[in-house]
């Protein structure tokens with residue numbers, strides 16, 4: 001069966017973004033946020049980023065640990081280097097082109 005016809009829209013097209021990917025500005029972890037029409041289409045993102053990032057050791061704490069050991073072997077073992085810590089960033093950037101729309 002073949003139908004022929006013309007689609008006529010009486011009102012202007014309205015759509016809203018329903019989903020969008022956001023990337024943490026600090027660590028780059030990607031979150032897919034959905035918008036809530038009851039919240040004026042605001043995207044819901046976590047309050048802080050739960051991503052894992054490499055963090056430099058706090059040199060002051062390393063110094064205290066080293067003093068507790070009173071020098072000797074391993075005095076320089078914990079200096080420098082990194083450890084894995086929580087990102088805790090609050091800055092999220094929308095990723096262009098990832099939005100999903102819904103017509104209404």
Ligand SMILES: [Zn+2]
Pocket residue numbers: 024025026027028029049050051087088089
């Ligand atoms: Zn992050």
